[in-house]
Amino acid sequence: MVAFAFFSCEKDLPTYYEFQGYEFASVDPTGGNWKPILINSGADISLPTPSAPGSPAYLQEIEDLKEQVARMTEVETKAVTYWTQNPIIRWNEIALELVAKYNLIPGPNPDGSYTLPNPANPNGPPAFPFAHPPYAVRALAYLSVAQFDGLISAWHHKFAFNRDAPFVQDPSIKATYVGNIIPSYPSDGAVVASVSRQILTQMFPLEAEYLAEREAEHLRCLLLSGANVQSDIDAGRTIGQxxxxxxxARAASDGMRNAQAPKPVSDSIAQAALDRFGWEWINRELPQRPVGLTPLYGKVRMWSVDNVEQTRPIPPPAIGSPEYLADVAILKDFAANVTQERRRIANFWQDGLGTYTPPGHWNEFAKEFIVKYRLNPLRSARTFAYLNMAMMDGGISCWDAKYYYHYPRPIQVIDGFTTIAGTPNFPAYTSGHSVFSAAGAEVLAYIFPSEAQLVRGWAEEAAISRVYGGIHWTFDATVGTAQGIDVAGYTIEVARNDGAD
Structure with missing residues (x-):
């Protein structure tokens, strides 16, 4: 069904698919009745009644389309093949590519001070954004939720107006893919192109020109594919906008702009933990940045959870307690016995700088399952939306715990301890990899139940990988896994009630 093309190492950039045939398992004619996330229903966005197939206006659109298809170049033919099978996958690949490109820690100034990336001055230095895991999963969540809602609206209008695709209206039009026959007005591809360009431009402002080029190419390919006339595309763009x-508007007010707190706020958070528990995390990276990564990310608005405190885990073991000392012994044993398999696991799940981060890793898994089970664009968007909503909520819950408990990492409190996976710039408890992975696995297990055992096994491996790397305590991983499962349950409850099952 599909051939794979690896443009780089899998963990550095997304894997690009070359589709050889992709007939949807279903077209979901009632998909326009599903419950969206941001709007009340698919009918919320109105569209004008399209021209009837036999009308002069529509017949002229058909003639214009045929003229364009007749002049299609070899380059355009390849572009049509790339874009028009499942555009959700294409834009997710672009998003992951940008995450990896911008997942770079801003360096120090010549005087040793640090300047934070600033969306008001994206050219910097340093350039905006730093696409660390909390930023990356938020970008992916807004992208996929907007795609999902846009396609619910598109499906509503498609099956309300029920205008056949041009290649159905006129058999002389050579269609790129004839196996997937759904109404053409509005164009679902145009919805995805418009939404994706606008969301990603906001998240990665330095890529505005590149994203505009990709959108223009995508929109032209919808016409050249024989699946849409121009009025289909225009209507899809209306929904996307x-x-x-x-x-x-939601993103502007969700609290993310305040997540990277200034040093006085960061210091007060550390002092509160010291007063409350008698410990504090101290950054051990070199060179040392003055504050931890996004101390107030735990206060960002969640998608499916009303109050982050309802997902806050139990306290970690007290420093010096029997449970703590037992974990010290475990970590020392792992450090003294770094087997080839443990190193492989630690490296595979590293997802560090220059990669698409742990949430991006789970987007890659989702993409593979979407292709395997031949999901249409609407169901593909639904998969990514719930996956990234759950992981973003999981990340918010995790960061709330990190800075509430402010628990030291092993390298800080075990004399002579070293890691094989770097030193992250934020507290230990709980493990972000564990929370992201468990939340992602639970959503994928829900949507693809035959893969449940596989993805849950991956989540467990992702969690233990951070212990093998010396970055986390075992309780960071085990409690983080439980936390991710708990948070994902809220998103899955939303999914169970959206009308798609």
Whole structure:
């Protein structure tokens, strides 16, 4: 069904698929009745009644389309093959590519001070954004939720107006893919192109020109594929623009702009933990940045959870307690016995700088399952939306725990201890990899139940990988896994009630 093309090492950039045939397992004619996330229903965004197939206006669109297809170049033919099978996958690949490109720690100034990336001055230095895991999963969540809502609206209008695709109306039009026959008005591809360009431009402002080029190419390919006339595309863009505005309005007020707190706030958080528990995390990276990564990310608005405190885990073991000392012994044993398999696991799940981060890793898994089970664009968007909502909520819950408990990492409190996986710039408890992975695995297990055992096994491996690397305590991983499962349950409850099952 599909051939694979690896443009780089899998963990550095996303894997690109070359589709050889992709007939949807279903077209979901009632998908327009599903419950969206940002809007109340698919009918919220209105569209004008399209021209009837036999009308002069529509017949002229058909003639214009045929003229364009007749002049299609070899380069355009390849582009059509790339874009028009499942555009959700294509834009997710682009998003992961940008995450990896911008997942670089801003360096120190010549005087040793640090300047934070600033969305008001994206050119910097340093360039905006630093696409660390909390930033990456938020970008992926807004992208996929907007795509999902936009396609619910598109499906609503498609099956309300029920205008056949041009290649169905006129058999002389050579269609790229004839196996997937769904109404053409509005164009679902145009919804995805418009939404994706606008959301990603907001998240990665230095890529505005590149993203505009990708959108223009995508929109032209929808016409050249024989699946849409221009009015289909224009209507799809109308939906995309409306949904993007709603999504970006939410993003502007979700609290992310305050997540990277200044040093006095960061210091007060550390002092509160010291007063409360008698310990504090101290950064051991070199060179040392003055504050931890996004101390107030735990206060960002969640998607499916009303109050982050309801997902806060139990306290970690007290320093010096029997449970703590037992974990010290475990970590010392792992450090003294770094087997080839443990190193392989630690490296595979590293997902560090220059990669698409742990949430991006789970987006890659989702993409593979989407292709395997031949999901249509609407169901593909639903998969990514719930996956990234759950992982973002999991990340918020995890960061709340990290800075509430402010627990030291092993390298800080075990004399002579070293790691094989670097030193992250934020507290230990709980493990972000564990929470992201468990939340992602639970959503994928729900949507693809036959893969449940596989993905849950991956989540367990991701969790223990951070212990093998010396970065985390075992309780960071085990409690983080339970935390991710707990948080994902809220998102899965939303999914169970959206009408898709």
């Amino acid at each position: 409306a949904i993007s505005g709603i999504a970006l």
